[in-house]
Each structure stands twice: as structure tokens, then as C-alpha cells.
Amino acid sequence: MHRLTISQIAAALRGGEFSCVELTTHLLDRIEQMDGRLNSFVTVTREGALAAAADADGRLSRGEAGPLTGIPVAQKDIFCTDGVRTSCASRMLDNFVAPYDATVVERLRTAGCVMLGKTNMDEFAMGSSNETSFYGPVHNPWDLDRVPGGSSGGSAAAVAARLVPAATGTDTGGSIRQPAALCGVSGIKPTYGRVSRWGMIAFASSLDQGGVLARSAEDCALLLGAMAGFDPRDSTSVDREVPDYTAGLERDLSGLRIGLPREYFGEGIDGAVSAVIQEAIEIYRGLGAEMREIGLPNVHLSVPAYYVVAPAECSSNLARYDGVRYGYRCEAPRDLLDLYTRTREEGFGAEVKRRVMIGTYALSAGYFDAYYLKAQQLRRLISEDFRAAFEAVDVIMAPTTPTTAFRLGEKLDDPVTMYLSDINTIAVNLAGLPGMSIPAGLAQGLPVGLQLIGDHFEEPRLLSVAHAFQRETDWHRRTAPGFE
Amino acid sequence: MEWEAVIGLEIHTQLATKSKIFSGASTAYGAQPNTQACAVDLGLPGVLPVLNEQAVRMAVTFGLAIGATVCPRSVFARKNYFYPDLPKGYQISQYELPVVEGGRLRIEPEGEDPMVVGITRAHLEEDAGKSLHEDFSGMTGIDLNRAGTPLLEIVSEPEMRSAAQAVAYMKKIHTLVRYLGICDGNMQEGSFRCDANISVRPVGRTAFGTRTEIKNLNSFRFVERALRFEIERQVEILEGGGAVVQETRLYDPARDETRPMRSKEEANDYRYFPDPDLLPLEIPQTLIEAVRDALPELPDAKRERFVSDYALSEYDALALTGSREMADYYEALVAELDGQAKLAANWVMGALSAALNRDGLTIDEGPLGPAALAGLLARVVDDTISGKIAKEVFEAMWAGEGEADQIIEARGLRQITDSSAIEGLIDEIIAASPQQVAQYRSGKTKVLGYFVGQVMKATQGKANPAQVNQLLKSRLDR
Secondary structure, three states: OOOOOHHHHHHHHHHOOOOHHHHHHHHHHHHHHHHHHHOOEEEEOHHHHHHHHHHHHHHHHOOOOOOOOOOEEEEEOOEOEOOEEOOOOOHHHOOOEOOOOOHHHHHHHHOOOEEEEEEOOOHHHOOOOOOOOOOOOOOEOOEOOEOOOOOOHHHHHHHHOOOOOEEEEEOOOOOOHHHHHHHOOEEEEOOOOOEOOOOEOOOOOOOOOEEEEEOOHHHHHHHHHHHEOOOOOOOOOOOOOOOOOOHHHHOOOOOOEEEEEHHHHOOOOOHHHHHHHHHHHHHHHHOOOEEEEEOOOOHHHHHHHHHHHHHHHHHHHHHHOOOOOOOOOOOOOOOHHHHHHHHHHHHOOHHHHHHHHHHHHHHOOOOOHHHHHHHHHHHHHHHHHHHHHHHHOOEEEEEOOOOOOOEOOOOOOOHHHHHHOOOOOHHHHHOOOOEEEEEEEEEOOEEEEEEEEOOOOOHHHHHHHHHHHHHHOOHHHOOOOOOO | OOEEEEEEEEEEEEOOOOEOOOOOOEOOOOOOOOOOOOHHHHOOOOOOOOOOHHHHHHHHHHHHHOOOEEOOEEOEEEEEOOOOOOOOOEEEEEOOOOOEEOOEEEEOOOOOOOEEEEEEEEEEEEOOOEEEOOOOOOOOEEEOOOOOOEEEEEEEOOOEOOHHHHHHHHHHHHHHHHHOOOOOOOOOOOOEEEEEEEEEEEOOOOOOOOOEEEEEEOOHHHHHHHHHHHHHHHHHHHHOOOOOOOOEEEEEOOOOEEEEOOOOOOOOOOOOEEOOOOOOEEOOHHHHHHHHHOOOOOHHHHHHHHHHHHOOOHHHHHHHOOOHHHHHHHHHHHHHHOOOHHHHHHHHHHHHHHHHHHHOOOOOOOOOOHHHHHHHHHHHHOOOOOHHHHHHHHHHHHOOOOOHHHHHHHHOOOOEOOHHHHHHHHHHHHHHOHHHHHHHHOOOHHHHHHHHHHHHHHOOOOEOHHHHHHHHHHHHOO
């Protein structure tokens, strides 16, 4: 049951091959048996899941089922879930039970999905390895000594280990695509504004976007369709019709112009990763696509620009965590200043504190123009590069990450090295574009991800291009040894 | 050495929207603590602001009323600082690009020449909650009902030179925002708050001296007193060779002095940046035109019209246009009375205002509408009752005894205008008062007052005074 795709599950449920309760119980048991090795879940909502499953079975028997009725999902622990702990993998919110549902949660629930639990992540979504979590690191199912990527490491690992067919994630600088690549699953970060941020705990407001990790582009399409759409509660949400993402999947690729940015194929890319990507490119050529080398001359500025803008916004977004109204509060505060300093000193982990300080500095008097303003100007240049590129090509393709999964602890001592692992993904967030990562092969037994980048609101195109690859190859069906 | 003060005022007006500027929670005053603060107001994880269009309309209304530029594009910015009554750890405000820029207001300071004060800008922002330092045994209670209430912060140019000018400006703004219906101006409830920036310099110097900020002056009287005190204080320091310390001060009404404020936060670097959760505010020309069309007649224009249409004095016109409600009441009253503008003015400014003040009511809350009062005044105009009796009837109406005619009838208050009846009384009184008659006829015409008094007493005030005077004179002069 845990090997099925979402549409296969839906068909099986409708056909009465098994019930939702059976499926849910099976997955919950799997989580109990196997997640000890991975640590991909922070909270497992067993009772809630079984109740929702029973409800789904009822709907199925009455013929009231939709395409997602009874489909088990996991929610990244950054999405508020009414009545269920929402921790952001931080001690600061370890005791926080959200009093409302995020729009993403609400929409998937309404579509009939059954939530199995909340997945682990880098603390407050800050990280590329899921090593900063208050609840301990997540382990990559393909090699338990290695990282799954971050910040949506829990979601990626859970899907890769087939503990759940799909999970939500968020992507601010690559946090869906990079873990998808390192764990061998398919992930999509939609266009900025496509998915509502209401209830999605903010890290960097102008960059954050909610999306999906699943085992295929088709599964991503199914979930994205339910999640996306205008939400009046989010002023940055775009009022634009959501197409049926499953409709155009089979679209023919002949004549498709694929851009290969030379900046993303540079020296920093591991040789084995390169080889896998080159083979993937050949497959696309075979399908009728035309490859063109393009330039994105300003993308080398994306990491510095990002590491000013994102911390600046986060320093402000995280100011509310002060021990006054909810969340962690230090013991016996002596006065207001003591309350603030000890609560935040004890409640936040090192990486979060690092970024809050960087962000505060970048915004402070005398430095605003040199850092924040300048970074926003660089952002404009980067967006311009992509805009120009999309006049010549339909899709941009590149390796998602420079290497396969690195070892736990390997990059913890040098934050900058960690930051550079996002080098291929960050520009996409700065420009607000949609991006995907799909499994393209294995290098020394570890997954390699192929990144697809589209113009604004070109999710249908991305999904169909990804789907075409997944019709030709079976990398997306491979499973980590021990988790079959 | 002659000194002049340089004063600028920052006025925070709470906009009279039903719900908050960025959430749907109610803005109604006086609720139990923390019952009007929703998830957005509490700054819970994951919440987002959504702009209240009414607040924007009100800002545009104000901008147009002061002849300012309504910026077609303005930006919300975060003002970052930590304080328990600021849930998000930042206040959403406007910084570089406010919604209203420029503008001017003509003021008439008491005892000084009229002048025009420039307004630098007005911008939208959210209010913080309240910190209550008493009643909690050494701790502070935080009430977030007020958090998120829309504010329009109005900043004047530092063009005022005296306490009188500052008060006149503040009063003008107060009247204007109430006229426009954008703020109820209730200083006790905190809907209208004033901070003053004040420095002094020798007359003739153009450079500004060091200024102090005086916060939360919540009455016109306090503004005046605080500024007077502060001007004196600064002049004394400078004349003594010292330097004014730049600081924030509070006015203590009990001692009539300003004191340095207990500082709540040291760093004043607010690290402003555009709020990424809100789009830039783009105001279409169509909205500006629609608001312009809906602008009510403004106080100055109304005052001028009252002077010309109703032949009222400047003084009367000013008093009657003090609030839009009073002006509307007055006009409705005059409309019912056909040409009795002065009489109506006297009654509205006199008996009606006195009764309202006595009972602590606004003109709309008073028990007598213009039609009811018109009913009473009509009886004065047609001589049914005298002005003095009318006051008695007024109080009876106020107390709810009924309409004017009913009361006049029930109490038998009709004026006595029957000449022969009055003459009869006069003859009686003359017969009974030979001494006073002799005094009158010997030249002490003031004694007439005695006779008038006697007639009024005998008629319980109901005799028509003009007739009494006329008949007495003709009788006594015989």
C-alpha cells in the first residue's frame, strides 16, 4: 500500500481494495517502526488521523469522494494545525498548540486528505540540512549518516521512506527543492503568491512559499491543485485562477526550448552529479526538446543578496517570540529585559540567533542602504536575468544541488559552506519563480536532483516537463534500501 | 534677550472605523480586557495583516480637507522595537512614503493674529495595546484590545511660536476630524492624542535650538499649560548659560510642570523597512474623486456661510459651527422658524447648550430635537409667552413633560396681553404705592422698575413685559 502513487491509492480506495482506515493504520505502524531511524516526525496524530480516515471511508462509501479523499499526508511543522502542536522545530514553540488551521491545512483537509502528523524541519525553516531542529536532526533514508537536506528535511525523508505518499513543505531559498534532491523525491515550489501564507509561520515574508513533496510530478500536481489559489487573508496572495494541474501533464515536448545556465554548471558541481544531469539532459533531447546555453550573469549575487534580505525579514518576523503571550518563557524572569533576553537566548537555537543578529545589523541605522537596500536592488537584477532568459527559452534546467547528501555534522562548523549548498536554488526565490526538483539518477548510491525553473505561473509547464521525464525513466520509483 | 518658541505638534487620531486597520476585530471602546484582540492583533505565529479600506478612505478624506496631496502610491513600513503591548515586536506604520503629504490649516489663536500652519504629512499606522502599571502588585497588565486600532498621525510643520497658537491648531484639527466623521475626538478615551515638540531660540536666529518632546497631552488646557511651562523652563536654562537636554517629558497637571519621562527603551533605532506582508498602497484617482465629492461642508466654509446667510456675528457663527452636529441642529431649527436666526442662535448657544453641559449630553443625545425646540420658540415669536416664561417651559420639556403647547396649557402660562386686565392691575398697584408714584413723578424714572416688578409679581410673570412698560408709562405720565 505504501508503494502506491496518490492516484493509485485513490483508485484502490474507490474500488474497495482497502479502506482508508487500513491504509492509515498501515502507515502509522510503519512510522512507528521506522521513524526511529529517521526522526522525520515531530508529532504523530494517530487518533486524529484514524478519525479522519473513518470519515473518508464514510464519504467513499456514499460516493461523495473527490480525487484526494482519504489520501494520507504529512504537514511540515511550520503550518499551523488547529488543536495540534505547531513547533517550527524550535524550543520556542515546543508548547504552542495552534488555535487555527493554516489555509494550506484547511484546503487539504477539505479536499479529504488525512493528516498523519507534523514533520521535522530546520528550526524556523533556517537551514539546509535539518540539523538545527530542537528535536534532533533528521536522517536521510538513503544513508542514515547523511542529511536529508533542509529545511523541509522531515517531509522529504518521510516521503522518501514511504511513510506517507506526500507531505507539504516550504521553500524560502531552496527548502523544498534541495531536500527533494537529496532524498530522491519530487518537490515543487510554486510561484510566489500562488499558495497562501496564512498560518504558515513566517521566516522571510517576501521569499517564503508553501509547496509539495511527493513521489511523482503527477502527485505533486494533485496536491498543488488543492492547495493553491487566492486567499483574502494573505495580502500577497495572487488572485488568479488555478488551472487543473493534472490536465496538461501528458503534453508533448517537441519544440520545447530548455535553457542551461552556464553559471549553474560551474566548477562547484560535483563530477558524479554532473554526469547524472548530463544524462538527464540527453533524455530530454531524445524527447524532442532543444537545449540552449544561456547566461544568468547576476546569479552569483544571489547568495549574498539572500543572506541579507532573508535574515533582515526574519529578524523582524521573529520579534514576536518574546515569552509574553505564548510559547517558551524563561523561568522566573526578574524584569522585562531579563524576560526578553533569557527567553530568546534559551528559546532559539544558534542558527536562528545568528540570522536574527545578521538581519538586525543589516537593517540598522547607517547600514540600511549598504545592505538591505542594495540587496533588494540586486534582487531586481537577478529577476531581470530570468526575464530576459525566458524570452529565449521555456524552461530552465540545472542541477538542484552541487553535491549529493553530505554527512551529518560535516558543514555545521562553517555556516558559509552550508549557505553555499543553496547556490543553485536561491535565485529562484529572489525572483519569485516556480521551481521543481525531480530525481534524475544516483551517484554512488545517493539521489541526484534535476531542477526545473519556469516563468511566473508556469507550474503546468514545469509539471508536464517533469512528468515527461518520469514517463521515460523510473528514478522517481526507486526507494531507499530498507524502506521498500 | 528676546526668545521665541518653535513648536510642532504630532497628533494621533484614532480613526472611527468599525474594525481594526489590519484585522476584523472590533474597535469599540470599553470592552473587557483582551476580548477584542483576534489572532492577527495578538501576533500569533503565521498571521498576516489585511488593510481596512475604510481607514484609507478616512485618510484620503483628511488629506483633501487640508488641501494636501494624496499620494497615489504609499508604503507601509515596519517600525521595530520591543515592548509588551506591541505584540508583533513591530508596529506597522508608514515611513518614507506616507499616504498624505503637505497641507495647510488656517488658525485663529486667542489674542493673536490669524495664521496658516503647514502640515508636513499624515500617515496611517496601527495603535499598540495598553500597559496598565497599577492594580497588579508590581506587575504590569497588558490589554491588547487597542492593538491594531487605526491611527492617522498628523504632523505639523514646526511653525507655531506660542502656546496659544499650538492650542488653536490642536482645536482646529479636533473640530475638523469630527466634522469629517473620521474621529470622535474623545481625549478621555484616548481617541485624540497630542505630542508636542518644542525648542526655543533667540528671536532672529534661524537655526533650531535643542528640542524636547512632551507626550500625551490629552486636553487643550494641558497643552497650553505644558507649553508655557516648558518655554519658560528652557529659556531659564539657556539664560543661565546651560543647555537643554534632548529628552521626552510628561506633563504633570497636579504640579503644573513637565518632568522627564521614565525611559522605557534606550535604543531608538527602529530599523524601518517596507512591510513585505502588505502591497504598496495604490489609491486610484477615482477613489480620490469619490471621496472629494462626499466631503462635507468644512468648518470655515460653514462659518462664513452662517455669517452671510443668517446675518450672525462672527462670534455666534463660530460657536454654532463648533461641531457639525450643532451646526446641523441650528440649521434645522432655523428652517422651522422662518427668519428667526438670531433668536434661534441665542437659544442654541444659551439654554440648550447649558442644559446639555449640565447633563453631560451631546447635542444628538439631548431630549429636544430641533422640531420640538422650534415649537417652543414659535410661541415666543408669536407672543404667546415671554422669553422668561419660555425658559420655564424649556426646562419642563427637557424633563419630558411634553410638548411646548401642552405645557403652556397645563401650567396656564399664557402671556397676559389683555390691555384692560393689565391696566386694571396697574391702577391697583398705583393706588397702593403713593410713595413710589410721587418719586417717579418727581423725576426718578428708575422707580419704573419697581412698578414693573410689582405687575410681574401680581401676574406670576405672565404679563407681556413690553406692554407692561408701555401701559405703566402712559398711566404714570398722566
